[in-house]
Amino acid sequence: MKLKLNLYPAVADLEERIAAILKEAQEGRASLVEIAYGPAADSIKKRILNFLNNKENRQLPFRLEKTDKGWNRVYLHFRWR
Numbered sequence: 297m298k299l300k301l302n303l304y305p306a307v308a309d310l311e312e313r314i315a316a317i318l319k320e321a322q323e324g325r326a327s328l329v330e331i332a333y334g335p336a337a338d339s340i341k342k343r344i345l346n347f348l349n350n351k352e353n354r355q356l357p358f359r360l361e362k363t364d365k366g367w368n369r370v371y372l373h374f375r376w377r
Contacts, residue, residue, distance in 0.1 A: 297324050297325065298329075299324075300329075301329065301330070301332070307340055310340070310343055310344070310347070311347050314344065318353065321372070322356070325374070325376050329371070329374070332369045341368075345362075348370075357374060358375070
């Protein structure tokens, strides 16, 4: 199962939307979550990475993959047991 989250139109509730997609990934045991933040500033990418680096989110079994400047996406590859 693959989940996608587009954060470009609205970035005000960034943390809540990421928390919701992570919860949905846990419940459905998703293998991949794609977070697209569009042509936004690098500060949006830093907010996403800082939120994923929180203590409760670090305990989730995922590998983080960041794309180059042209794609503006963050991929989370989950390893469920």
